[in-house]
Structure formats: C-alpha cells, structure tokens
Amino acid sequence: MSVSSDQQVLVAAQGTAPTTHTQLALWVQEVAALTQPDSVYWVDGSREENDRLAAELVAGGTFTPLNQELFPHSFAAFSDPKDVARVEERTFICSKEEKDAGFTNNWMDPAEMKAILTDRFSGSMRGRTMYVIPFVMGPLDAEEPQYGVEITDSAYVVVSMRIMARIGTEVLRKMEAEHAFFVPALHSVGAPLEPGQADVPWPCNDEKWIVHFPEERSIWSYGSGYGGNALLGKKCYALRIASVIARDEGWLAEHMLLLKLTSPEGKAYNVAAAFPSACGKTNLALLTPTIEGWKAETLGDDINWMRIGKEGELRGVNPEYGLFGVAPGTGWSTNPNAMRAIAKGNSVFTNVALTDDGGVWWEGMTDEVPAHLTDWQGNDWTPESGRPAAHPNSRFCTPISQVDMLAPEYYSPDGVEIHAILFGGRRKTTIPLVAEARSWTNGIFMGATLSSETTAAAAGAVGVVRRDPMAMLPFMGYNAGDYLNHWDSIAAKANPERLPKIFLVNWFRRTPEGGFAWPGFGDNSRVLKWAIERIEGKADAVETPIGFVPTGDSIDLTGLEDFTPADVEVAVRVDREEWKAELASIEEWFASFGEALPQSLKDELAGLEERLGA
Ligand SMILES: Nc1nc2c(ncn2[C@@H]2O[C@H](COP(=O)(O)OP(=O)(O)OP(=O)(O)O)[C@@H](O)[C@H]2O)c(=O)[nH]1
Ligand SMILES: O=C([O-])CC(=O)C(=O)O
Ligand SMILES: [Mn+2]
Numbered sequence: 001m002s003v004s005s006d007q008q009v010l011v012a013a014q015g016t017a018p019t020t021h022t023q024l025a026l027w028v029q030e031v032a033a034l035t036q037p038d039s040v041y042w043v044d045g046s047r048e049e050n051d052r053l054a055a056e057l058v059a060g061g062t063f064t065p066l067n068q069e070l071f072p073h074s075f076a077a078f079s080d081p082k083d084v085a086r087v088e089e090r091t092f093i094c095s096k097e098e099k100d101a102g103f104t105n106n107w108m109d110p111a112e113m114k115a116i117l118t119d120r121f122s123g124s125m126r127g128r129t130m131y132v133i134p135f136v137m138g139p140l141d142a143e144e145p146q147y148g149v150e151i152t153d154s155a156y157v158v159v160s161m162r163i164m165a166r167i168g169t170e171v172l173r174k175m176e177a178e179h180a181f182f183v184p185a186l187h188s189v190g191a192p193l194e195p196g197q198a199d200v201p202w203p204c205n206d207e208k209w210i211v212h213f214p215e216e217r218s219i220w221s222y223g224s225g226y227g228g229n230a231l232l233g234k235k236c237y238a239l240r241i242a243s244v245i246a247r248d249e250g251w252l253a254e255h256m257l258l259l260k261l262t263s264p265e266g267k268a269y270n271v272a273a274a275f276p277s278a279c280g281k282t283n284l285a286l287l288t289p290t291i292e293g294w295k296a297e298t299l300g301d302d303i304n305w306m307r308i309g310k311e312g313e314l315r316g317v318n319p320e321y322g323l324f325g326v327a328p329g330t331g332w333s334t335n336p337n338a339m340r341a342i343a344k345g346n347s348v349f350t351n352v353a354l355t356d357d358g359g360v361w362w363e364g365m366t367d368e369v370p371a372h373l374t375d376w377q378g379n380d381w382t383p384e385s386g387r388p389a390a391h392p393n394s395r396f397c398t399p400i401s402q403v404d405m406l407a408p409e410y411y412s413p414d415g416v417e418i419h420a421i422l423f424g425g426r427r428k429t430t431i432p433l434v435a436e437a438r439s440w441t442n443g444i445f446m447g448a449t450l451s452s453e454t455t456a457a458a459a460g461a462v463g464v465v466r467r468d469p470m471a472m473l474p475f476m477g478y479n480a481g482d483y484l485n486h487w488d489s490i491a492a493k494a495n496p497e498r499l500p501k502i503f504l505v506n507w508f509r510r511t512p513e514g515g516f517a518w519p520g521f522g523d524n525s526r527v528l529k530w531a532i533e534r535i536e537g538k539a540d541a542v543e544t545p546i547g548f549v550p551t552g553d554s555i556d557l558t559g560l561e562d563f564t565p566a567d568v569e570v571a572v573r574v575d576r577e578e579w580k581a582e583l584a585s586i587e588e589w590f591a592s593f594g595e596a597l598p599q600s601l602k603d604e605l606a607g608l609e610e611r612l613g614a
Contacts, residue, residue, distance in 0.1 A: 018042055021176045024149060027184055028132055031151050035188060036123045037130035043158055045168015053155045061201040062156055063348075067358030072345030076360055077156060078376055079226055079351055083204045085393045086228045086235065086277075086458045088474050091210040093240065095478065100214070102479030103592055110213055117209060117220050120190060124222070125153040127193025133158060134172035134182075135165040137238050137319035138305065142413040146242070146319065147175045147182035150232050154189050154203075157230050160348055163322035163397050165233040183217050183241055185232035190223040212236060214244040214477050226350070227324060227395060238303045238319045240477035246305070247478060247486050250493060255471045256304035257285035258316050260407045260416065261528055264293030269532050272304050272316055272500070273422035274447065274471040277457030278393070280424065280507055280520075282325040286337040286403065289525035291556055296525065297407035298337070298400070299416060301325070306418065312495025317415035320400065326457070327352050327362040327394040334364065334521045341402040348397040351376040353389035362390035392456035417498070420531055424505040425452030425468065430578040431506035433518050433571035434527050435547035436534050442547065443502020444487050445604035449586045450504075467589045481596020488598040503531050504547065509571060517571040519563065526556050544574040545611035580614050 019025050019042075032040050043049065054075060057063035063075035093101040094110040101107035108116075133150040136142075150161060161167055175182060190205030208223035219236045221229060228235035242253035256272045263269070275281050285301035300318025309315040323341070327349065330338050352360045354374040361370055375381040375389045400406060409416045423446050425431065431451075437443030447470040454464045458474065466473070469480060476483045491499060507524060509517040518527075530550050533539035541548035549572040552565030590597055590605060 019172060019176060021172075021179070024175075024182065027149075028151065031121075031186060032130060034118065035121050035125035035130060035153070037125035037128050037153060040130045040132065042172075043131050043133045043168060045162060045170070050159060050162055053159055057155050057159065060199055064354065066349075066360065070357070070359040071343070071347065074345045074347045074349070076349045076352060076354060078202065078378065080202045080204050081377060082206065083202065083224050083226050084351060084391055084459070085226065085456060086474065087208050087210060087224065088458050088460065090208040091474065093212050093214060093477055095214050100479055100482075102476070102481060102483075102596075104473055104476060104480040110215075113211055117211060117222065120207070120209065120222050121186070121188055121220070124188040124190050124192055127195070127197065128153040129155070131155065131158045133161050133167050134169075134175060135161060135167040135233055136171045136175075137165060137233055137242070138317055139411065139413040140166055140171060140174060142317075145174065145178075145180065147171070147180050148185050148233055148237050149182050150185040150187060152187040152230070154187070154225050154230065156225060156348075157187060160231050160397050161233065163346070163348065163399050164231055164324060165321050181217075183219065183237050185219040185221070185237060187221045187230055187232055188223075189225045189230075210236065212240045212477055214241065217241050217245065227393075231324070234303070234320065234324065235475055238305070239472070239475035242305065242319075242477075243472070243475065243483070244477040247482065251305065251307040252487070252490065254304045254306060255302065255475055256316070256421075257281040257301045258299035258304050258318055258416070258418075259285055259287065260297040260299055260409065261532065262295040262297075263532060269419040269535070270299065270316065270416040271420045271422065271528060271531070272306070272418045273424060273505075274450070275424040276426070276450075276452040276455070276468045276471045276473070278326050278455035279426045279452055279471070282323060282338065283330070283335050283521060284524055286335055286341075286405065287525055287528075288336060288522045290522040290560070291525050291529060291558065294525055294529060297405050298403050299407050299410050301400075305415075307415075308490070308493045309414070309417065311498065312493075313498040314418045314490075314494060314500055315415045316418050317413070318410060322400050323396070323398045323403070325396050325398070327365075327396050328388070328390055328392055329364040330362070330396070331364045332366060337403060337405050338396075339365075340404055341398050342396050344402045346399055346402065349394070350397070351391035351394035352396075353381060362394055363388055392462075418500045419535060421500045421502045422505050422531070423447045423450050423470065423502065424507065425450050425471075426455065426508040427451060427453065427465070427506050428508065428510045430575070430582050431504065431509065432546075432549050432574055433506060433509060433568075434530065435504045435544070435549050435572070435574070436531070436541060437502040437504070437547050440491055440496075440499050440502065441488075441600050442604055444484070445601055445608075446502060446504040446547070447487070448484050448601055449589065451585075453508075467585075479596065481593045484593070484601060485596070485598050488600050501531070501535050511570060517567075519560065523560060526560070530555050545576075545579065545608060546574055549574060576612060579612055583609060583612060583614050
C-alpha cells in the first residue's frame, strides 16, 4: 500500500500513529474513524503500564485485587454469565468461496460479512479507550516473526494479552524496521457508552461475531470479552489464521501441547499431543512423573507450530507466552506445577470463586473444600449450596515463564524435534488408554477420526460425542478435507526415518463400575514411558485391529497401589462390538467429506473394516 506524504502528515497530526509502519498507521486511523473511541492508546507492554491498567480495572469493578501475600500482583475477574466460553456457532470463516471454509465451519460471503460487521463496529467504542496492542506469536527472534496487532476496547484484554503473547514497543519497533506484514485483529466488546452512562464490570453484547477472513489474514471479533473470543492471538490467529498460512507455506499449526521427557538414561524425547479443549493438554504439559528417574519439562500447553527441519525432521514451536488454563480440576494433588506457577502471582483469574481471606478457589484445587466462599457470580457459597463455586470453564492466565519445569528450548526460535504425537479425546467407552498406530498414515487416520465428548470450554451441550479431527474441529481456518490432505502431504517433505510415532490415548475411559479406568494425571507418565519404549523398540505390545496396545505388564506400575496388570488390560481393551459401532460412526463422518477425503484415509478405513471383520 502506498501513501501520500499528506496522509502521513494527517496521521501524525491526529496523534494516533506513533509508528512509521504505514499500513498500521492507516489501519489504526481507519478503525478509530469507524469505532469512534474517546481516545487511542498505544500499548507499550511495560510493567508500569500494566499496573496502571490493572488499577483502572480495579476502580471500574472489573478486577478484584487478591490477597497480595497469597497471590502477588494477581486479580480476579467475573464475566457476564452469558459470556463464559468460546461461541462456536458464532464463529465464521469468511473465505471468498464457501467451499474453502468447508462443511465444519460457518461461512458467509466476506463482503456481506464486512457490511454487517462495519455496522456493528460503527461507533462501538464510543465512550471507551481504543488500545492498540502490537504482538508477535512465537519468539521475536524467529526467522520470520509472526506479527499481529490487536485493537481492542477492553483493558482486561490488554492485561491478558500481555500474559499470553509477547507484546509492546519492542515488537512494534522490529515490525517497523522489517516493514513486516501483521495480522490485523480487531476486537470490540460491543458496548459503547453514551455520555454520562456508567460502565458495567464486564461489558459485552448479547450478539457475538468471531470472524476470520483467511485470504486477507484478518480477524474481527465483536460482542465477547472472554478467552479465545477476545484474546485474538490465541485460537483466532495462532490456530485459525495460522492454519491457513501453514497450508499455503507447507507447515502445520496445531492444537497441541509440547512436552520434553528425559529417560533415566538421559535420552530426551519431545512429545506433541492434540486433545480437544478441556481434555488434558495443560495437565499433561505440566506433568509430574510418578515413575522414578523420568524428568518432564514443559514446552507448550495449547498450540504447536510444526515445520520440517533441515534434516527432514518435524520440529515444533509454542507460539504463546502464557497459560490460559482450565481452573477446575487443577490442584495441588493433580497438577502441583500449575499451582506453583499460579502461586508466584502475576495472574488473572476469571470466573473462579473467592475465599474469605482474599484468595481464589475452584473445584479440585484442594482436597478440603472451604466452608465458605463467594462464588463466581458473587453469591455466598457453602459446600451445601449444591452448585459449583467456580464456573466449569473458569480460567487462570499466568506467564509460562513462571513454570519451574519450563524447558530451556521453549525460548529457541527453531523449536524442538518431535519424536511422538499423541491424539486423545474424552471418551467413556471404546477408545483404549493407549494404542500405537500401525504406521504414520494409520496415525493420521487416528487423528482424522478423533472423537471426544463436548466440554464446558465451548458454549452448548456438554458430554455429546463428536468427531474432532486432530482436536482442530473448531480451529481449522479452512476446508476440513483440505486440512486432512495437507496432513497427508507432510510425510513427502519429511525424512521417513525421522517421522514421529503416533499414538491414540484416552485418559477418560470408564470401567463397567463407572470409575475412571486409569488414574491419569502424573500417572500418565507411565503411558508416555511405554510410548517411548515402543520408539526404542523395547516395550511389549499386542496387535489389535486398531493398533498396538500394551500388554498388561508392559506398563510400569511401580508404586501405583491397587492397580494391577489386569486393570491395564481393562483400560486398553479393544472391544470388537464397541468398535463395530465406532466404525459405523467413522463411516458416517468420512462420508461428510465426500470426494475431499484423501485416498490414504479411505484405504485406512477399509483396512480397519477388514481387521474388525465388519
Ligand atoms: N480423569 C482425568 N482428568 C484429567 C486428566 N487430565 C486432565 N484432566 C481434567 O480435564 C480437565 C481439563 O484439563 P486441561 O489440562 O485443563 O485441558 P486442556 O486440554 O488444556 O483444555 P483447554 O485449555 O481448554 O484447551 C480438568 O478438569 C482436568 O482436571 C487425566 O489424566 N485424568
Ligand atoms: O479459547 C479459549 O477460550 C480457551 C481455550 O483454550 C479453549 O477453549 O481451548
Ligand atoms: Mn489448556
């Protein structure tokens, strides 16, 4: 885009553009003209600025300061009860052609959508400050830093973005020096204030739009202030838009944690794992192994950008800077590493409960349940209340640097080589604790047919089984058939010797008695040990129609009381009748792709059918 010097002077005269990045200056000016904020503020990312915004949020009632001794520099926020999770039915991929969004995404013609959004954003920031947040996903010293700029009218978003991404002046200066492309990410809570009108603690709009323009690589988000709807670097950019960039450039943007494991012999393995929202990524990423001699280090807990390296190896980088973790179930017994990171402070908690001494609490944080709390909606709460004190999708937002077990390679712009990929979901039945894929392509089949019961991380019914390919169903920025073809094409670019081994896992299987078939959490290290020993060619396995599962005694149960090899066999059982029902559901799922389904996956399905004798 070229710009006349007159325009530049105009931009500078209005004081809205302390930047030499022409496109950015023009975009900011254009958005300010559309949304009509009271003022425009460029976020520098400093601690001082953060403290000032936090103080304003306290004064406005959005933030409740926590007891500094328990949670230094930390705050609790409580959202509008109608704005508590991602809204998938309001999320759109507005590619030029409908077929490029595919059957798994909502679509609207981009021009039509722009007209609607232009109307909604018109005057939407009246009475508010418009914040301009330069950010980069991944290290700033990456070969090609992936820049973005979020414009938002929410100070809560600014404070949260500072935790979740690298933001501020340093990013802006580098972006300017490189005349770099950035993803414009526009956000408004959609609650303009008339002169004299008092604000509410959590402004939002009942009408929500989470919209992506993949060809333009831009994002427009309206009406919600919560999580992935509003912190646009996360799901909107690092998954939906990045998946499109990745398709075009030959890499992968995936919904995966990244974990480094070191064996007692000192050999390091990096494991990437794709689980749907609220299905255990953050917990596995912060794992405390319960087996002697194994060390775990965190690389990432939600998003993994993978490229083929110089030697044909698959390498992964976590583009994020913080954790946005599900609070309930995160506790001193299940996830002490997360608890220690949180206890260092500098965190924002949303929709958790407050303790009487100014701390936070949620279901599962401690074994002992407090006698009295203030619940997430501000009501008195006691254990007899008969309702959860924290919202099921309440979250902690904490800098990843506070994780004691953070791997040094987290900071490496080249990332790490991936040695194993896990695909996992939340299934009460059918899916074994772990199964090793027969081959890379069979592993892609496991990913493509991944299924899970829905959770509170998205608005809508909870507990419904749905197919969630590679845990990306709500995050693919393009046609799902093209997405599977893209996965199918990766092997051709890689050194076949260096391709990771793929495993299907399920921590959530139930026994016929109804309890969890596997203790989970830190004990998942036992499953990871088996997977690594399979890579090393050491552990035993039984071949089943769906892949190789552990023999009862090939999983290390040392120190695990009351759990026997017979229990392992229950957890890994592949039941033919259950799998015949599963097969029917997979066939139905694959049929929805029509001709777009890669031949390799059709062949995999036929192979499974044959092995099941179906
Ligand atoms: N039974 C059992 N529950 C688990 C296990 N791992 C995690 N959970 C529970 O699953 C819920 C979600 O776990 P997280 O680790 O936060 O899930 P996530 O995949 O990071 O979720 P998002 O951040 O929404 O993407 C929490 O309530 C956990 O306590 C496990 O191994 N076994
Ligand atoms: O995006 C969010 O709001 C939270 C999250 O990590 C998910 O839902 O997977
Ligand atoms: Mn998580």
